Amino acid sequence: xxxxSKKAKGKKLEYLVADKLNEIGIKARVTRNSGxxxxxxxxxxxxxxxxxKNWNRYNLIINIKDWNHLLSKMPINxxxxxVYVFQNNEGRKWATLDLEDFFKMLEKIEIAEDCTYxx
Numbered sequence: 001x002x003x004x005s006k007k008a009k010g011k012k013l014e015y016l017v018a019d020k021l022n023e024i025g026i027k028a029r030v031t032r033n034s035g036x037x038x039x040x041x042x043x044x045x046x047x048x049x050x051x052x053k054n055w056n057r058y059n060l061i062i063n064i065k066d067w068n069h070l071l072s073k074m075p076i077n078x079x080x081x082x083v084y085v086f087q088n089n090e091g092r093k094w095a096t097l098d099l100e101d102f103f104k105m106l107e108k109i110e111i112a113e114d115c116t117y118x119x
Contacts, residue, residue, distance in 0.1 A: 010054040013093070014042045017050055017085055040073045041082075049074060053086040060088050062096060081105070 014030045021028035027046065031039040043050035051070045053063070062084060070082050081101045087093040 009087075010052060013054055013085065013087055014050075014052045016093075017052060018043050021045065041070060045080075047080060049080050049082045051082070051084050053084070055086055056089050058088055058090065060086060060094075062086075 011030075018028045018030050021043070028043050028050075031042055031044055041049035042052045049070060051066065053066065067082075067084055070084070074080065074082060081097055081104075084096045085093065086096070
């Protein structure tokens, strides 16, 4: 029973992320079998690869094996950013990404804001 509950919580997290992305205008969909088929991640999107994990613990650490597995499935010259989304047993949620990817995103936001102000 616990395994079904864990899978259901993980699937619920995937839909929550995909729904929120769609709500803010970023097209996304949950993959079949949670990325277990030929698709790379749990959520498909034009800019990101999302891997979602539900942990039945209070304190969390990033499972480097899961992160490396996501990276190994990505095409070599992709511009997509891998994002590891996870929640703990209290339902708190986090999104983690490589620091360099975070800085690239900030730089693009800054450039977009500069263009907006100049119009």
